[in-house]
Amino acid sequence: MDYMNILLGLLFAYFLVHGVVIFSLRRSKRVAPGPFPLPIIGNLHLLGDKPHISLTQLAKKHGPIMNLKLGQVNTVVISSSVLAKQVMQKQDLSFSSRSVPDTIYACNESDFFVIWLPVNSQRKILRKII
Numbered sequence: 001m002d003y004m005n006i007l008l009g010l011l012f013a014y015f016l017v018h019g020v021v022i023f024s025l026r027r028s029k030r031v032a033p034g035p036f037p038l039p040i041i042g043n044l045h046l047l048g049d050k051p052h053i054s055l056t057q058l059a060k061k062h063g064p065i066m067n068l069k070l071g072q073v074n075t076v077v078i079s080s081s082v083l084a085k086q087v088m089q090k091q092d093l094s095f096s097s098r099s100v101p102d103t104i105y106a107c108n109e110s111d112f113f114v115i116w117l118p119v120n121s122q123r124k125i126l127r128k129i130i
Contacts, residue, residue, distance in 0.1 A: 056079070
């Protein structure tokens, strides 16, 4: 009986360590650097009472472009005005669309409101009509 408890404990510890290692290595190499997120809240705990000061401190540590996970949403933070201007001029279509909440998808209404449409020709036509 004692051997069975020890075996189950070791098996649980193995899978726990294995899961943590896989989770930490799973980050894509193409993602900007940033602090390691917690499983559910992401990096929300790092923002504190004064997020602008916290973001400045994080930018000193991780660089002018960093990736923060705010809850379940990946957020790219650009803290340099020169880089922000460059991103908004060269990558404007990548950052111009809004993220659509899951409730809008659940109601199947994401295609009917101009506010949720991605920037494309369909949106331009609908905006001309309105």
